[in-house]
Amino acid sequence: MDTDTPLLDVVNLHTHFFTKAGTVKAVDGIDFSVKPGETLGIVGESGSGKSITAMSILGLIPSPPGKIVDGGIYFKGENLLDKKEKQLRQIRGKEIGMVFQDPMTSLNPVFTVEKQMVETIRAHENFSKKQARDRSLELLNLVGIPDPKKRLTSYPHEFSGGMRQRIMIAIALACNPSLLIADEPTTALDVTIQAQILDLFRRMQRELDMGIIMITHDLGVVSEVCDRVMVMYAGKPAEFSETKNLFDHGKHPYTLGLMNSIPKITPEKHKLEAIDGVPPDLHGLPKGCSFAPRCKHVMESCLNIDPELKEVDNNHHVRCLLYEDSKEAVST
Amino acid sequence: MTPLLEVNHLKKHFPLKNQELFSREKPVLKAVDGISLSVNTGETLGLVGESGCGKSTAGRLMLKLLEPTEGEIYFKGQDITSVQGEQLRKLRQDMQIIFQDPYASLNPRKTIEKTIMEPMKIFNVPKSERQKKLDHLLDVVGLSPQHKERYPHEFSGGQRQRIGIARALALDPELVICDEPVSALDVSIQAQVINLMEELQDEFNLTYVFIAHDLSVVYHISDRVAVMYLGELVEIGDVHEVYNNPQHPYTQALLSAVPEANPDHERERILLTGDLPSPANPPTGCKFHTRCPIAQNICHAEAPRYKRVSENGQMAACHFAKEVVAQGT
Incomplete structure (x- = not known):
């Protein structure tokens, strides 16, 4: 695949939830793309819409009450929103891998790791049980689980948090996905283990040329692994730029x-x-810019006008009235 | 000057259930396994370590919320290890705790007023003073008087943590144990609460034991820091010294693992292999030897003693730490 064509292209995504208390615009107009071999960071605090963005891409928005009301999610040129659930299931887990925050709850406690891995692999690839088992061994080796042969028959509770997260990553990588979505993959882990897992992500990416979407609240993690980053606030992008x-x-x-x-x-x-x-x-949400009530530089116009995302420099977009005219200002 | 709080060889062993039939030895989980440290009036001692290293248990032992298996605890020079009943209750006026989870640590059926008033009621603060004190407390933690009648569910995480802080301060304690007070909060709110805690420390002359796993937060708020690994202290000292010149290989690895929000800064990273061993079955000798990048034979065989590694009294427990002889001896 040409490295310039994006792997994933999210266009004007709006995901809303229709609740008794009113409509919640959890994601309200975001655009971004991910290229092969690139890591895109999405940063924000709780409620900023970063996880809902991931769920939208994966087609995992519970409906009702949630609904993608507008926009398109193009994966390798095809709009995922036009796909049927059955087709999505073929893509999810195969072409798009996912790793969630909590490795304790994402694995099934009553099945061995082998069973869960073999199940995933055989759901997507035409493998015999033996082949699937060999592939599982290979994957556990890849993510650095010592003595994989023995560990394959263990249950999730027999592993530590860091090891479970490695298993989740192994399952996510099982079918050589071209895109990996990681939602707070290291938040539940200790720093020394976090360093190991981030290192693993970097290595896997180099070896498999995957695109990664890294969702996190930790700017430290962003600085360590992301090429580009989108900062989200109240369902909208506040700033989008190369990490450095x-x-x-x-x-x-x-x-x-x-x-x-x-x-x-x-x-x-x-x-x-x-x-x-x-x-x-x-x-x-307040009228105007949703950050205005907390902003140090708030102006009168901020309370009325909700700014657009503007390019202020090459590949650097900001959604703020302070920089409304800055590109022109820079160029003149 | 006598330190406000001092603990000596403090141990807490929890009995484990799955005992082998006919085995004589009762299996125990050594959550805290012989820590000694002191906290001076007005300072903040940071207590860091990974999950399961025993830092929360240590905090609870200091408050006597848990009964120590061995060791002594001194509060203002008085041995409080075996204090019980009424005496212990009186003592608790001066030592309070702030918990991690602002959602679970407030009674959902009590208004804020009741929650903050309760300690004052228990300790018979005169009624006339209670109301004044409540208003003052709400004011200093940044809540408004209208909040009094509300219930915990009406508040955000950051506000709830402020309520927890107001409750802890209701009796003018001298020592406050803060057990991961900001780790459940969003980054922008975390900074508000840290700033608040610093202001309150100045205003009320508080002494903090600040337990956290976030090394940057601990660096920011602490004067001295103690690093724990599997129930033991591996290093303790002035926070600048420990962070800039860590002597124990575990402290070095821990600090190098902190992701830094600065893409320009290239650092050498020490990646530890493996996981934390189980405190129910800790390694022999130096407990860190299974993950230590510089472990030698002696580390398997012998537990290291504490060495003084700087002129200012930084201590580390490692066979290979360079000892500094104190001047004047």
Whole structure:
């Protein structure tokens, strides 16, 4: 495949939930693409819509109450939204692998690892049981589980959290997916184990030339593994940029606020600059920019106009009225 | 100056159930296995380590919420290891705890007013003072007086943690054990609560034992830091010294594993292999030897002693740490 054509192209995605208390616009207009061999980070706090984005791509939005009301999700040029559940099932787990946050609840406690791995492989590939078992061994080896032959017949509870997450990654990689969606894959793990898992992701990506969508709240993780990153706030992108550029020249007040509010291990200690207020209630978003009530640089116009995502520099998009005219300003 | 809190060779062993038939030895889980440290008035001691290293159990032992198996606890110079009943109850006025989970640590059927007033009621604070104190507490933790009549479910995670803090401060404690107080919160809210805790420390002259697994948060808030591994202290010292010049290989690996929000900074990373061994069946000798990149034969055989590794009293328990002889001796 040509590396310039995106593997996944999400266009103007809107996923809403229709609840008794009103419509929740969990994802409200996002666009992004992922190329083969690239890692895209999606960062945001709880309720920002980052997980719903992942679920939308996978066709896992519970309906009702949820519904993708607008937009397109093009995977290798085909719109996943036009596919039937049966066709989706062929893609999910085979072409698109997924790893979720909690390795404790994503594995079935009453089946051995072998059974769960063989089941996944045979659901997608025309393998005999023996072939599927060999493939499972190979995968466990790949993700660094010691003594895979013995461990294959173990139950999930016999593994530690880090080992379970490795098994989840092994299952996700079972059919050589071209896209891997990882939703907070290291959040439940300790730092030394997190470092091992992130290292594993990097290695797998190099070997398999996968595209990865890494969903996280941790800017540290983003800085370590992502090529490009989208910062989300209240269902919309706040800023979208190459990772290095975001850390060096981040522009959106929310992005900057996030960066200043994480404690850093530097020789001098500064007081943390917290973002005031709380993340908005998606049931009743304010008119205008949804970050305005917490923003330090809020202007009168912010309360009325909901800004568009504008390109302020090459491949650097910001959704903020402060930068509304900056591209023109830079060029003149 | 006597430290506010001092623990010596503190141990907590939990009995395990699956005992082999006819076996004489009762299996135990060594959650905390001989830690000694002291906390001075007005300082913050950070207690870090991975899950299962015994840091929360250590915090609970310090408050006597758990009965230690062995060792002594001194609070303001007084041995409180075997204090019981009424005496212990009185003691608790001066030592409080803030819990990790702001959702589970508040009674859902009590209004905020009742929750924060309860400790004052128990300790017979005069009624006239209670209301004044409540208003003051709400004010300092950043909640408004209208919040008094509300129930916990009406608050966000960050606000609930503020309520937990107000409750802990209701009796003007001297020591507050903070058990992962910000790890359940979103990044932007986490910073608000950390700042609040720092302000309160100044205002009320509080002493914190800050238990957390997030190394950057601990660095930010602590004056001194203690690193735990499998129920033991592996290193303790001034936070700048420990972070800039860690002497124990575990501390080194732990610090190098912290993902840094700075893509320009290239670092050498020490990747530990393997998982934390089970505290029910810890390795012999130095407990870290199964994962240690520099382990030698001696590490399997012998537990290391604490060595003084800096002039300022940084201590590390490793056979290969360089000992610094204290000046003047």
